[in-house]
Amino acid sequence: MIHPVDTMLALALLSILFSFGSSRLPSLIKVVGFQGIVVCIVPLFLGHGLSPESVVFSIAALCIRGILIPVCIYVAIRKAAITREVKPIVGFHASIFFGLILMVGATMASHRFDVAADHISRLFLPTAISLLGAGMFLLMARRNAIAMVLGYMVLENGIYLVGCAFSQRVSHITEFGILLDILAGVMIMAVILRNMKTTFNDLDTDRLRTLKE
Numbered sequence: 001m002i003h004p005v006d007t008m009l010a011l012a013l014l015s016i017l018f019s020f021g022s023s024r025l026p027s028l029i030k031v032v033g034f035q036g037i038v039v040c041i042v043p044l045f046l047g048h049g050l051s052p053e054s055v056v057f058s059i060a061a062l063c064i065r066g067i068l069i070p071v072c073i074y075v076a077i078r079k080a081a082i083t084r085e086v087k088p089i090v091g092f093h094a095s096i097f098f099g100l101i102l103m104v105g106a107t108m109a110s111h112r113f114d115v116a117a118d119h120i121s122r123l124f125l126p127t128a129i130s131l132l133g134a135g136m137f138l139l140m141a142r143r144n145a146i147a148m149v150l151g152y153m154v155l156e157n158g159i160y161l162v163g164c165a166f167s168q169r170v171s172h173i174t175e176f177g178i179l180l181d182i183l184a185g186v187m188i189m190a191v192i193l194r195n196m197k198t199t200f201n202d203l204d205t206d207r208l209r210t211l212k213e
Helices: 004-021 025-045 052-080 092-110 124-141 145-166 172-200 205-210
Strands: none
Touching (some): 004 092, 004 124, 004 145, 025 052, 025 145, 052 145
16 A cells, blocks of 8 residues: 555655756746645654644645745746746756656665654655755756745755654744745845846846846
8 A cells, every 4th residue: 555655755756857847937836836735744644643733833834835935936927027937057858867867866875864754655765855956956957036946945845854754753843934934035036036127127147147236
């Protein structure tokens, strides 16, 4: 019988490939939002004896990571009238191929660790490591400012899963604080993106090099 955690972690891995191959920002936002929802649901199936307070924190994190932040980013791109990414540094097909290599490497690296969640799913740590690598890759391989912010969200999803994997008890208060920081960052980003769009009529971060003090 397939454990629910295996199914959710497999969906998280598939979301990495979809995010690497997506050229349209609305689709990328939906994928990252879906990934955030999946990551927030995973701790509820770990059997760590979550208290009612922990469940409330998990639901709040789900609403922030999977709904509120994606909606804020979507509103930002609507105001900036941007729906398609600029040409990435690494092509979309090459990105998908890198994603597959990343997953294989994460699986091999995970065998070196003894994690608390390993008895529940062998995919747990490989998925966490893959999300960490995917977030850093999106930050480095995309020029679009919004895509880079979404990469940071993927990186945070990986950090959250790593915390779940190495701890029998998830630190929800710490996670909630991180999410609030990200939410504040997204709001600040919306203002910056609007100014970038007004100044450059584009969201390509390479254009920031033209600014002079």
